[in-house]
Amino acid sequence: ACDPSTTFDYVIVGGGTAGLVLANRLSANPATTVAVIEAGDLAYSNPNVTYVPKSIAEFALGLGTSVEWGYTTEPQRYTANGNVTLPYWAGKGVGGTTLVNGMTYVRAEKRQIDAWEDLGNEGWNWETMKEYYVEQENFSRPSEQQEANGATYDESAHEYEGELDVGFTPYLTGQGAFDVLRQTHEAKGYAWNKDVNTGSMHGFNVWPMTLNVSTLMREDAARAFYYPIAKERPNLHVFLNTTASHILWKDSDGGSEKTTSGVEVVRSDGTIRTLQATREVILSAGSIRSPALLELSGIGNPSVLKPLGIETIVPLPSVGSNLQDQPANGIIYSSSTNWTGYATFASFLTASDLFGASLPSIIASIASNLTSYAHAILSDFAPNSTTLAIQEQLLRHQLDLVFAPTSTVPLAEILWVPTGNLIVAQFWNLLPFSKGSIHINSTNPLSQPSINPNFLQLPIDTLVQAAIAVHIRELFATPPLAEYVTDEVTPGFAVVLQDATYTDEAWIKWVKGSFNGNSHPVTTCGMMARELGGVVDAEGRVYGTRNVRVVDASVFPTQISGHLSASVYALSGKIADAILKNEGREQVEDVHVAPPHVGCGERSS
Numbered sequence: 001a002c003d004p005s006t007t008f009d010y011v012i013v014g015g016g017t018a019g020l021v022l023a024n025r026l027s028a029n030p031a032t033t034v035a036v037i038e039a040g041d042l043a044y045s046n047p048n049v050t051y052v053p054k055s056i057a058e059f060a061l062g063l064g065t066s067v068e069w070g071y072t073t074e075p076q077r078y079t080a081n082g083n084v085t086l087p088y089w090a091g092k093g094v095g096g097t098t099l100v101n102g103m104t105y106v107r108a109e110k111r112q113i114d115a116w117e118d119l120g121n122e123g124w125n126w127e128t129m130k131e132y133y134v135e136q137e138n139f140s141r142p143s144e145q146q147e148a149n150g151a152t153y154d155e156s157a158h159e160y161e162g163e164l165d166v167g168f169t170p171y172l173t174g175q176g177a178f179d180v181l182r183q184t185h186e187a188k189g190y191a192w193n194k195d196v197n198t199g200s201m202h203g204f205n206v207w208p209m210t211l212n213v214s215t216l217m218r219e220d221a222a223r224a225f226y227y228p229i230a231k232e233r234p235n236l237h238v239f240l241n242t243t244a245s246h247i248l249w250k251d252s253d254g255g256s257e258k259t260t261s262g263v264e265v266v267r268s269d270g271t272i273r274t275l276q277a278t279r280e281v282i283l284s285a286g287s288i289r290s291p292a293l294l295e296l297s298g299i300g301n302p303s304v305l306k307p308l309g310i311e312t313i314v315p316l317p318s319v320g321s322n323l324q325d326q327p328a329n330g331i332i333y334s335s336s337t338n339w340t341g342y343a344t345f346a347s348f349l350t351a352s353d354l355f356g357a358s359l360p361s362i363i364a365s366i367a368s369n370l371t372s373y374a375h376a377i378l379s380d381f382a383p384n385s386t387t388l389a390i391q392e393q394l395l396r397h398q399l400d401l402v403f404a405p406t407s408t409v410p411l412a413e414i415l416w417v418p419t420g421n422l423i424v425a426q427f428w429n430l431l432p433f434s435k436g437s438i439h440i441n442s443t444n445p446l447s448q449p450s451i452n453p454n455f456l457q458l459p460i461d462t463l464v465q466a467a468i469a470v471h472i473r474e475l476f477a478t479p480p481l482a483e484y485v486t487d488e489v490t491p492g493f494a495v496v497l498q499d500a501t502y503t504d505e506a507w508i509k510w511v512k513g514s515f516n517g518n519s520h521p522v523t524t525c526g527m528m529a530r531e532l533g534g535v536v537d538a539e540g541r542v543y544g545t546r547n548v549r550v551v552d553a554s555v556f557p558t559q560i561s562g563h564l565s566a567s568v569y570a571l572s573g574k575i576a577d578a579i580l581k582n583e584g585r586e587q588v589e590d591v592h593v594a595p596p597h598v599g600c601g602e603r604s605s
């Protein structure tokens with residue numbers, strides 16, 4: 001039976017960062033019906049969401065509340081004691097992880113987006129992504145006072161009439177902090193970067209945030225892409241507090257590719273319902289839940305599905321594997337100044353900055369270890385997820401891209417946070433080689449999948465983290481910054497001797513004993529050539545299916561040096577256009593070849 005209230009052209013699972021861009025674009029045509037299924041609720045006037053922090057103590061107030069899933073990782077084998085579990089954050093509600101994130105708006109490095117094309121993704125390069133970064137943005141120019149505190153920008157890198165509000169925090173730390181940090185970086189040979197969002201990220205910069213500078217509210221995905229259109233589009237329906245359980249398949253579709261008919265969902269009262277999709281089902285449930293939903297629907301690695309009694313519908317062995325996330329540590333100094341405000345200062349450094357004259361020997365060492373790295377990755381994956389040759393090829397690609405002596409791709413990020421009588425340098429290896437996985441461990445769609453980022457699996461990643469730490473110490477010892485600090489609080493010279501080098505055991509031990517995860521998971525449904533272990537093609541279509549896509553951070557072919565949301569929005573905008581283009585093509589074919597298709601409660605033309 002065809003019930004218009006449960007039948008839509010497109011069913012999007014996940015009303016988050018990617019899902020709401022898609023919903024917005026696909027429902028622009030009033031004749032197209034779109035359903036969004038969201039496990040959480042609206043957070044329109046939730047103060048934990050809307051609040052713009054005045055100091056780091058107020059960072060992301062929604063974490064640990066109802067707008068956050070509250071995941072934890074599997075025990076992390078490569079930590080100091082080998083069994084630490086870490087909190088793993090993800091947003092829940094209309095707006096997704098942008099309800100709880102740090103609001104940093106930083107795109108990516110040009111060369112690393114260009115490299116997505118090398119992995120079998122035709123048309124994915126900086127120029128094509130840039131169109132969407134720019135088109136979506138509603139950039140607010142900084143005030144004179146903000147400029148004096150370091151908030152600068154390149155006019156040509158931005159758009160001023162898009163939907164996504166971006167601007168500098170009105171609480172930006174003053175007290176000369178910008179000049180102190182800038183001069184210190186320049187003294188060490190790291191240039192000041194006037195705008196981190198031009199595709200050239202290198203150096204020291206002040207980053208903008210996803211916020212509305214007039215209303216002083218967080219700009220989450222719903223404020224940008226859903227609330228402004230919600231009332232005027234009866235063809236767009238959001239199912240709140242509704243969790244998708246699995247994709248439904250048509251029995252026979254006359255082809256080798258599987259065709260979906262919709263999605264089964266569970267409402268918060270436990271009732272089960274079906275939403276039909278006449279065109280496509282699009283998973284935008286994020287890097288944790290999109291691979292889980294594929295597995296619950298029979299798409300994945302048979303060695304994961306079979307023990308759970310799930311029939312393999314499409315064998316795609318790398319679903320859930322290739323997880324890449326970043327370990328983060330913090331170095332803290334005491335300061336004689338009492339710092340106030342919210343700091344948005346960051347430095348992005350390359351492998352050549354970190355390793356200097358030792359870079360050739362580091363490259364040689366990584367190159368000679370590639371096979372053993374690939375073995376280590378393979379041994380932590382589910383059986384037959386990938387092959388040694390594929391993992392070696394992917395590692396080689398990363399090595400060439402990131403460690404080449406002339407590479408511009410940032411490997412390290414350092415956030416500088418002067419706060420109270422402290423200056424904190426929070427830092428992470430942006431592009432670790434280690435790989436983890438996310439898989440279901442139960443057929444219950446409501447239970448948390450096993451999340452294993454495998455932080456610091458490969459020793460090179462710990463070494464990079466230690467090399468960043470050494471650089472931070474050098475920066476703290478360089479004037480003028482040196483004049484503003486009194487002592488090292490963390491780790492402290494008693495724990496790691498002042499002159500310890502990055503290979504020193506004390507650094508390695510401290511990094512492994514004190515890191516946290518960044519909750520920046522990507523590549524669990526990687527967009528890559530199928531031969532490389534890709535899960536989706538260059539338009540987000542799941543291999544082996546006719547009308548199922550994944551569109552969210554899980555399809556990033558690689559980790560990036562930017563913060564993820566800007567690139568998730570842009571990626572989603574680009575795939576939405578591909579879907580619409582395809583739709584246009586099909587409609588032309590309908591007119592010429594087939595009788596006009598009038599479905600259930602949707603297209604009438």
Ligand SMILES: Cc1cc2nc3c(=O)[nH]c(=O)nc-3n(C[C@H](O)[C@H](O)[C@H](O)COP(=O)(O)OP(=O)(O)OC[C@H]3O[C@@H](n4cnc5c(N)ncnc54)[C@H](O)[C@@H]3O)c2cc1C
Pocket residue numbers: 013014015016017018019037038039040060089090091092093094095096097098100101102103104105106242243244245284285286287289293518519520521551552553554563564565566568
């Ligand atoms: C603590 C934290 C800080 C961060 N800071 C920044 C930052 O400062 N700047 C930045 O750019 N990026 C940041 N990020 C990363 C960035 O916000 C995310 O990577 C990005 O928003 C993810 O977008 P997505 O579309 O892939 O998933 P999400 O935005 O997470 O959307 C997925 C949606 O799907 C829903 N869902 C999941 N499963 C189901 C299901 N079965 N049925 C129905 N709905 C479901 C979820 O509830 C969610 O709403 C941060 C992330 C975290 C966790």
